Amino acid sequence: MGDGAGALERAAELLGGARLPVIGGLLTDIAGAQAALALAQKLGGVVDHAAGTALTRAARIRRETGVCAASFGEVRNRADVVVILGDAPLDQDPALLDTLFPPHDGLPRPGNAKRQLIALGGRKPSAPKGVPLTSIEIGKGGLPAAIAMLAAGVGQRRFAFKDKSLQDKIESVADKLHTAAFAVFVYSAAELEEPVLHTVLQIVRDLSNKTRAAMLALPAPGNGEGVNLCSTWTCGLPVRTSFARGVPVHDGWLYAADRLIASGEADALLWIDGLDGKPSALPGRVPTVVLSARSGSHRRGDIVIEVANAGTDHEAALYLPAITGIGMVRPSGQGSGKPTVAAVLTRLSEIIDARGGR
C-alpha cells in the first residue's frame, strides 16, 4: 500500500524501468483509455482490457468478414423476430427482454406480424407479457451444432440430426426467420466462439438477400466496447495491441495480458479498475500498480493509487447500450474528491518524463 505522491513515484519507477509493461483491466472511461494508450505508447507497452477475449474475437470477425449489426433501438422498435442465443445475453442483462419488448407500440416497422421471441440454447426465459416465446433447449455444449443446423435450414441445405425432434424445431425456426420482416440475433461474443459467430453472420447475410436481418451483441462489460473503439481511432487497432516495436501491432493471443504475465514476457502490470460493476480478477503475479476506485481489488505488495469512479464520481464518456455507442454520463452525487484515471495517468507520464526513464 502506498499513499498519494509516494505511490505515484514508485509506480513511475516500476513502469518507467520495465522491459515490457502491460496496461490491463482498462475498466475506465474514454479519457482514461486515451491516457492509458498514450502511456503505453510512451513506455512501449501493451494494452489489454479485462474483456479482451470477447473484444478480440469480435474484432477478428469484423476484420475477416465484416459485420451486420443493428442498434439496440432498431431492434427494440423494428425487429419482429428476436432470437436470443445461449445464456450469456440474459445473464449479463437480466432486464434485456423487458427493454427489447416494451409494453407499448414502437416506431413504424416492416410487416405487421406480432413481435415474437425465440430462445435458442439457453435456459427458458420468462417472456414479457403478451410476447410469444419459442424456447428450444439444447444439451450443454450443443449450441454451436444447433446454430450450424439453423444455418443449413436457412440456406435450404439438407441436414440430418440424430435428435429428430430437435431437428424439427430448428427447421421451424428457420421457417420463422424466412417469413420474418426483420429478424435479429442477440448474443454475447464472450459465449460464442469465432466459428459460431461466423455462422451467425452468414445466416444474417443469407436472410438479408431477401428480407432484413441483423445481429445485436451485448456490449462487453467494463466499458470494453468504448475502450476498444478508442484504441481503434487512436492507433488503428483494437486492444491487445503492443507498442513495443514503435508501430502498434495487434495479436489477440500474443498480447493477452494474462498470457504475457504467465509466460514472464511482461515484467510489470498497470491494472486500471476505475468503474462500478463487477470487479475483474487480476492476472498472475508480477510487480503491479493498481489504480483502484474500490477497496479490496488489489493484492499484497501492489502499489495502489486510489482513483475516482468514472460516471458516478465524475462526468465520463462511456459506451451505453441504449444508444449502441459512446455517450456522456453525468454523476448524480457529490463525487469522491479522488483524481480521475486520466489525471493519474497523465501525472504518472509526467513523472516518468521527468525521471528521464523513457
Next chain:
Amino acid sequence: MLILLQGGRVVDPAHDRDAIGDVFIEDGRIVAAPTDGRRPDATYDLRGKIVMAGGVDLHSHIAGSNVTLAREIMPELPALAAAGGVDIAPSPATWGSYATGLRYAQMGYTTVIEPALIPTHAIEAQIELAAIPIIDVGALGILGNDDYSLGLLRGTGDASELQDYVAWTLSHAKCLGLKVINAGGAEAFKFNVRTFSLDDEVPDYGVTSRAIMRAMQKAVTDLGVPHPVHLHCNNLGVAGNADTALATMEAAEGLPIHLAHIQFYGYGKEGPKGLSSAAPRIAEGIARHKNVSVDIGQVMFGQTVTISGDILRQFDGRNAANPKKWGLSQGEGNGTGVVPYKYRAKSFVNAVQWSVGLEIMLLADDLWRVLFSTDHPNGALFVRYPEIIQLLMDRNERARWLERLPQDAREVSNLAAIARELTYAEIAIITRAGPARLLGLQDRGHLGPGAVADVAVYVERDDKKAMFEKADYVFKDGRLVVRDGAVTEVTFGRAYHVAPGFDSKIERRVADFYDRYYGAKVSTFGVPDDIAARPHRFAKVPCQS
C-alpha cells in the same frame, strides 16, 4: 510578436490578389502592414514561393463511429494503399486520429469538416475530432432518415417544429451544418426497399425524398445557418443518375443546396456499355443553378474503403467489396455501410469515374461553387490531393494518365478534349476560399487583415504533386507548425459549430421521444463544452437570422 512573410507570390483570390508581396501576422491573425515603422520580430524570406491561406476541406470522413467501424473492418487499408504506390506509412495507425492531423497539416490544410456526424453518436465523433492535432474542425449532423423528422413531416407538417428540431440537433451535437443522406432512402431500407429515388415515398410515413429535402432546406435557410443543406442525393453510383442530380437541382427551387461528391452522380447511359460521362450536363446544370454548390468526390486508382450513411446503396454495393468483406450497422437515422473498394485503372467503370470528376472541375464556369474533395476515403484517400491538383494544373499529366486507361473508357470521356489548366488562384478557390465562404467561416480561406493566421507556403515547382505534397511552411493561428514538409509543433485546434435558437418546448418533446422509443436519455448524447478537456475547444459561428 509580429511575423513578416516576405516576398512570396501571394495567391488570395478572395481579394483578387495574385502578386509578389508581403503578409503580416500578429497574435494569431493576419494584420495589415504596420504603418508605424515597427520592425517584425521574425521575417521569412519567401522568394520563389507561393503563399496561400491554409487549406479548407469541406467533406472528409475523419471521425465518428462510422469512420471507426471502417477502421475496425480495414486496419490493413494503409498497408494495401502503400503496396499500390501511395506514399503512406503501411501501419494501421496511419489512418488514426493523430496521423490524420499531421498529414493534413503537412499538405498545408488547416481546417477540415467531418461531413457525417450521427447525432446519437455525437460524443464519440467530437472526442475523435478533438484527438486530431493541429487542424480546426467542424461537423455536419445527419438528419432526414430519423423517425423524429419523418414523424413531423408525416403529421400536420408543422414546419416550425421541424425547424426547432434541426436547431436543437445542431446545437446539441455542436455541428456546423446539416447533412442529409439519400433522404428517406435509409429509412425505406429498413422496410426492405432496395432502390429509392427523388419521388419515392418512405413506407408508412408516405413522405417523398423531395419533400424531406425541401423541408430541411427551408429549416436551414430560415434558421440562418450559413452552410446550406449538404445533400447526398439518391441513386449514388448508378448509370444514368445525372438525371437524378439535375432533377435535385431543380427540386431545390432556388434555395441554397450543396450537392456532395457530385462525381458519383455524373453518369450517363450512353455508349456500348451503358455508362458514359455526363459531366458536361452536370457542369451546365451547376452553371444554370446559382443556388447550387458541389464538391467533387474525385476518384483515384488504388485501394480505399467506402463509408456511407447511404446504407441502401452500400448494401447494394456489397458484392463489389475488395477485399471481400463488408459491414452494415443499422442504427437510428441512417446507420452506416462500409465496403472496402479498389479503384482500378484497367476497369472501364472506374476509369469513367476518374474522368467524370476531373471533367466537372475543368468544365466549371464558377469554381466558387465547384469545390475540391475526394469524399475521403470514398473516392480516394486525402493524401492523394496533391496528385489531383497536378492533374488539374497540368494537361500533359492528364494525357499520360489517359493513356493508361481502357480504350472504351476513353471513348465515353471528354477529358482529352479539355485543354484547361487551373491556375494557382483557381486552386486556391476550390481548396480554400470557396469552401470557407460556403461554410460561413469568414475568418479563413483568405489572407485579408483579421483572418486567422492559417497560412501555407509552397515552393513553386513544375511538378505540382511534389509541390503540394509537402508545404514549405505552415502557420496555424500564427504558429509555425510545419517546416520543410515536417511537423515542428503539435498543437490542437478548435471545433466550429452553429447554435441556432429554438423554442425550448422541443427539448421536452425530443426527451420524451427518446425515452419512449429508445429508453435513452438525450443528455447522454449532448456534447458538453469541456468534452476535450481543453479550454476554448468550441467556437460558435453566428447564424444570419
